[in-house]
Amino acid sequence: MSEPSPEVHPLEVRDLNVAYQSKVVVWDADFDAPAGKLVAIVGPNGAGKSTLLKASLGLLPIASGSVLFFGQPYAKARHRAAYVPQRESVDWDFPVNAVEVVAMGLYRRLGWCRPVSRKERDLAQAALAKVGLGDHSTRQISQLSGGQQQRVFLARALVQDADLYLMDEPFASVDAATERAIVEVLRELRSRGKTVVCVHHDLPTVPEYFDHVALLNMRVVAQGPVETTFTAENLRKTYGARLTLLEEAAAAVERARVMTRHRP
Amino acid sequence: MNPARLLAILFLLITLGVGGQTPRALAAEPSHTSKRSLTETGIEWPTQEKLWRTVSLADYNTRVVFGGVTALGAAGGLVGTFLLLRKRSLLSDTVSHCTLPGIAIAFLVSEALGFKDRSLPLLLLGAAVTGILGMASVAAIRARSHLKDDAALAIVLSVFFGLGIALMVVIQQLPTGNAAGLSHFIYGKAASMTAGDAQLILYASLAIAFACGALFKEFKMLCFDTAFAHAQGWPVLTLDLALMGLVVAVTVIGLQAVGLLLVVALLIIPAAAARFWSHRLGITLLLATGIGAVSGLVGVIASALFPRLPAGAVIVLAAVFCFAVSFVFGAERGLFRHWLEQRRVGRSVARQHLLRALYEWCERSPRSGKVEPPAQLLDRPVPLEALRTDNHWPESRLRSLLRLGRSEGLLSTDPAGNHAHLTARGKIEARRATRNHRLWETYLLRYADVAPQHIHHNADQIEHVIDPNIVNELEELLAGRDDVLLVPADPEQPQAQGTAGGLAS
Numbered sequence: 001m002s003e004p005s006p007e008v009h010p011l012e013v014r015d016l017n018v019a020y021q022s023k024v025v026v027w028d029a030d031f032d033a034p035a036g037k038l039v040a041i042v043g044p045n046g047a048g049k050s051t052l053l054k055a056s057l058g059l060l061p062i063a064s065g066s067v068l069f070f071g072q073p074y075a076k077a078r079h080r081a082a083y084v085p086q087r088e089s090v091d092w093d094f095p096v097n098a099v100e101v102v103a104m105g106l107y108r109r110l111g112w113c114r115p116v117s118r119k120e121r122d123l124a125q126a127a128l129a130k131v132g133l134g135d136h137s138t139r140q141i142s143q144l145s146g147g148q149q150q151r152v153f154l155a156r157a158l159v160q161d162a163d164l165y166l167m168d169e170p171f172a173s174v175d176a177a178t179e180r181a182i183v184e185v186l187r188e189l190r191s192r193g194k195t196v197v198c199v200h201h202d203l204p205t206v207p208e209y210f211d212h213v214a215l216l217n218m219r220v221v222a223q224g225p226v227e228t229t230f231t232a233e234n235l236r237k238t239y240g241a242r243l244t245l246l247e248e249a250a251a252a253v254e255r256a257r258v259m260t261r262h263r264p
Numbered sequence: 265m266n267p268a269r270l271l272a273i274l275f276l277l278i279t280l281g282v283g284g285q286t287p288r289a290l291a292a293e294p295s296h297t298s299k300r301s302l303t304e305t306g307i308e309w310p311t312q313e314k315l316w317r318t319v320s321l322a323d324y325n326t327r328v329v330f331g332g333v334t335a336l337g338a339a340g341g342l343v344g345t346f347l348l349l350r351k352r353s354l355l356s357d358t359v360s361h362c363t364l365p366g367i368a369i370a371f372l373v374s375e376a377l378g379f380k381d382r383s384l385p386l387l388l389l390g391a392a393v394t395g396i397l398g399m400a401s402v403a404a405i406r407a408r409s410h411l412k413d414d415a416a417l418a419i420v421l422s423v424f425f426g427l428g429i430a431l432m433v434v435i436q437q438l439p440t441g442n443a444a445g446l447s448h449f450i451y452g453k454a455a456s457m458t459a460g461d462a463q464l465i466l467y468a469s470l471a472i473a474f475a476c477g478a479l480f481k482e483f484k485m486l487c488f489d490t491a492f493a494h495a496q497g498w499p500v501l502t503l504d505l506a507l508m509g510l511v512v513a514v515t516v517i518g519l520q521a522v523g524l525l526l527v528v529a530l531l532i533i534p535a536a537a538a539r540f541w542s543h544r545l546g547i548t549l550l551l552a553t554g555i556g557a558v559s560g561l562v563g564v565i566a567s568a569l570f571p572r573l574p575a576g577a578v579i580v581l582a583a584v585f586c587f588a589v590s591f592v593f594g595a596e597r598g599l600f601r602h603w604l605e606q607r608r609v610g611r612s613v614a615r616q617h618l619l620r621a622l623y624e625w626c627e628r629s630p631r632s633g634k635v636e637p638p639a640q641l642l643d644r645p646v647p648l649e650a651l652r653t654d655n656h657w658p659e660s661r662l663r664s665l666l667r668l669g670r671s672e673g674l675l676s677t678d679p680a681g682n683h684a685h686l687t688a689r690g691k692i693e694a695r696r697a698t699r700n701h702r703l704w705e706t707y708l709l710r711y712a713d714v715a716p717q718h719i720h721h722n723a724d725q726i727e728h729v730i731d732p733n734i735v736n737e738l739e740e741l742l743a744g745r746d747d748v749l750l751v752p753a754d755p756e757q758p759q760a761q762g763t764a765g766g767l768a769s
Contacts, residue, residue, distance in 0.1 A: 057495045075497065083495040090489045094349065095545045104485050108496045113478045140543035156492075 008071040010035050010080075010164040010195040011056065016065035018048065018055045025051045027218045029065070033164070034212060036193045038186055040200040040226075043216035044239050049199040050086065050168050052216065057083055057166065069164065079108070082162035084153050086169050092142045098152050099124045099137035105159040127159040128152070132181045147178030154185060165189060165196045172201060183209055203252040206230055310569045318568045325459045330564050332462030333454055333521050335469035337530060337560025337579065340518060341552035342476050343510045344531035345538065345545075349487040350507065354414070355402065357528040358421040359508075360515045362398025363391035364428025364524060367449050368435055375438065382445055384461050388516045391449075395512045398424050452523025452576030454567040461520060468517045472510055476549075483507060484545055521564070522576035529580040530556065537587040540594025559583035611668065618665045619674065619697040621655050622646050622686060642691045645683035706738045 011033035018026040026048040033039045041049050054060045056067045058074055069077035082105070102124035103116050110120065128137050131151040133144075141149060150170060157165055170182050186196055186209065200206060206213055206226060213230050214223035215238040222234040232253045310318070321327045347356060370390025374383055398420050405416035432446065448456050457465075476483070485493045486503045494500045511531065518527040538551035563579030592599050625646050652662045666684065669675040674690035677683065686694055711734075 054491075059491055059494055078495075078497045083492065085489070085491055085495075089491055091351075094488050095539070095543050095548050096484065096488060097543070100484075100545075101488070104489070104492065107481060107485055108498070110481075112482070115481060142543075 007035075009033055009068075010070055011166075011197060012068040012071075013052070013056060014066045014068075016052065016055060016067060017063040018051050018060055019063045024063075024218065026055065029216070029218075029220050031214050031216075031220050031223060033195055033197045035195050036190060037195060037211040038190055038209065039195070039197045039212040039214065040206050040210040041197065041214045041216055042200050042203065042206060042238075043221075047217040047238075049216055053083075053166050053168055053197070053199060057081075080163045082157035082160040082165050084157045084165065084167040084170055086172065087146065087150050087153060089168075092144075092149055094141065097138050097140050098128060098133060098144065098148075098155075101141060101152050102127050102137075102155045102159055105156040123159055124155070127155040130158055131155045131185060132177070145175065147174035150174050151178055151181055154182060158185065163194055165194060167196065167198045169199050169201060171198075171205070203235070204255060206252060207255055315569065318565065325462075326568060328459045328462040328466070329454060329457050329568075330561065332457065332465040332469075333560040333564040333575070333579070334557045335466050335560075336514070336518055336521055337534070337556035337558070337563075337583075338553045339469035339472040339556070340514050340527075340530035340560075341534035341538070341554070341556025342473055342549060343507075343514050344533075344535035344556070345549050345552045346476070346483045346487055346507055347511055347531055348535040348539070349545075350504075352508075352511075353528075353532045354417050355399065355508070356511050356515060356531045358402060358417045358424075359395045359399055359512055360519070360524040360527045361421045361428075362424040363395045363516060363519060364450070365424055365431055366390035366392065366394030366397075366428075367446065367519070368428055368431030369394070371435060371446060372431070384458075384464060384520070387449070388464075388519070391516045391519060392512055394424060394428075395515060396509075399508055399512065448523070449519045450523050450525060451574055452519070452521055452526060454521045454564050454575030455571045457520055465517045465521070468513060472513055473553075475506070475510060479503070479506060521560075522579055523574075526576045526580050529583060530559075533580070533583040533587050534559065537583070537590040537594075540590040540597045543596055555583060555586045559586065614665055614668055615672065615674075616697045616701065617655075618669050619690070619694040620701055621651055622675070622684065622690075623694040623698040625651055625654065642686050642694060645678065645685050647683055648677070648681070651684070702742055703735060703738050706742050707734070710738065710741065 009032045011031070013029055013031040016026055016029040016031075017024065029048075029052060031041075031052070041052065043049050051060060055062050056074070067074060069081055074081070099121060100116075103120050105127075106116070106120045106123060110116065125134070125137055128134055131154050133148060133151055133155065136144065136148060141152065144152065150172075154167075154170060157167070171179055174182070186198075189196055190211075198210070200210070207230060210226055212224065213226050215221040215229070215234055217238045221238045222229050230253060235253065317323060318326060321330065344356075347353060367387050367390055370387045371382075373390070374386055379386075401420045401424075402413075402416045405411055405419065406413060409416075411419075435446065445456065482493075482498065482503055485496075485498065486500065486507065490500055493503070514531060515524075515527050518530050522530055534552040534555035535548075537555050538548045541551050542548050559579050559582040562582035563575045566573050566578040567575030590598065593601075595601060623642065626642050626644060648662060648666070651657075652659070657665070666675070666677060669684070669690070670677070673687055674693055675684045675686050678685070
């Protein structure tokens, strides 16, 4: 499926197995995120997409296998990776405002017990402006819309100035303005040579937003450039023969062909 | 800048103010009195002299106990806020119940070692040990079984407390008969505190406040987004242990004053009350600390004046009073504010409905077919019955709307009650409301993708929210639509008034 490459990828997952109790969720997953690309991980519900990310980051115990960030274990390369969790993973009714949440991305750089100073606040403010929330910085987070909350999380990752961004469903149930803002940020990151890995659920937008794709259903069914990998055949292998999904997939593949034809 | 740090300084001042006099004060007092309780033999009502001595803090002992319990309340509020935000409120109740066997075992040990006096530090050490054991048991049950949090808490609480009760019965049957003071740990008795006990509480509270100040940002991140903290490489388990360690510390030093049954209130109620007032963590912490301190002070004063009154219960009641006030009047999330807001929105929507209904009736019913100069469009009396049926308002709704309109000086009704006249101000407002509404409507249609997050019906004018260029575009759009008669002129711009007709034609 994927032959080992001599160059060092920002993210390399080898034979990863993750299980909840005795139920296997990710099974012998092999996955590479090539440098400077926008990579989508797609697959049906319960395919282990989020689990793959979380296990890579050490948030879930790994049954077997290895994960390397820039050729090193995560503990050694933490400063080069930033994580955007799912919006639902926190309680937004928490007494902090947007800029304070973004500043959390700088806590590790600050170190133990050192308080957030003006410098960190300014950096956080700049990151908020980048996602289009510059004038929402003192808004209590529960007063933000779902899309704006998602962008706050994105800003918290941006402020870390990492080389690899791991995002768990950043486009899940967000408004159109947020989707545009996120896409813009992704492209800006790519233009600066950063690598982004997104768990993604919306098949039709895959060819438009991403360069690389990994199709996951417990194990990695296929991975590679969108043009060659995002095919009806591979999607059928990933999603099974569910009719509605196949129609959607066919449309998406068609769209991908059109897009690649127009690509320089 | 960092409120938790400010608090640490505040604690330091309290400590210096109260505890700083220790050497002189202790020297002034014969050593045997240091064990004398604040007021062990009480009469029902305090004499005037005693009242004065208490309030003026004449006794060193009173001062120290006051300082100790106040600091305890403050520390409880501080740690409790983090505990509340960590969503582990009930853990503190379990921990406090788990301290009982520790106290009993420590007492048995000190008896066995032949200590004559009850040693508070030893008893509290025992309490802390079994408190931590209890907490570890909860964590172990949670991690190693399918049981949920609440079940783990209930199991551990009852097992440890049952063990403690059994040991207490054993102790009461010991020949030494030294066990009387132990029941104070269950129900709390601030009055039985010695100066030494109070000082221990004071210094421990200071240390707790200092720890909270130092770990302010770490605790904030831990409580908000544990997974992120973990991914960032923070030792989440250690941070959690530190927080829970502080909870154990507050619980243990609160045992004597408040009692293990009620110490949970000291942690949770001030924090819960403070949440009604602010959306900022720092301010919430300060308020919780203040509410805790005041509650502690009230409790200990009551206990000094009325020795039979259980201080713990009074402290909790004082905190509950603060909670009730916050619940109703809290500036950010209180019921009263919520009600006011609902009322305000309701009135503003009703006002706009009324004005638009009047405007639209005038617009729909041109007088005698001739084209009307737009400036006089709203001059006519509006028949109320038509207004009511056109808008499907029940009679009562119409009456309340008219009352609202009259009270705001927007309209007057004729004596027979059949017609409404817009006042000069009412006309301006009716144009404004209608214009705003139609522009918003058009905006929502035209910019369906971004509009929902901008729609802001309370904004007096669309220009306050939306870019003026877009507003211009919308006005042109509206004017171009055949089925829309006109956008009423912007009443804020007098020169535009005349051009409203121009837009229509």
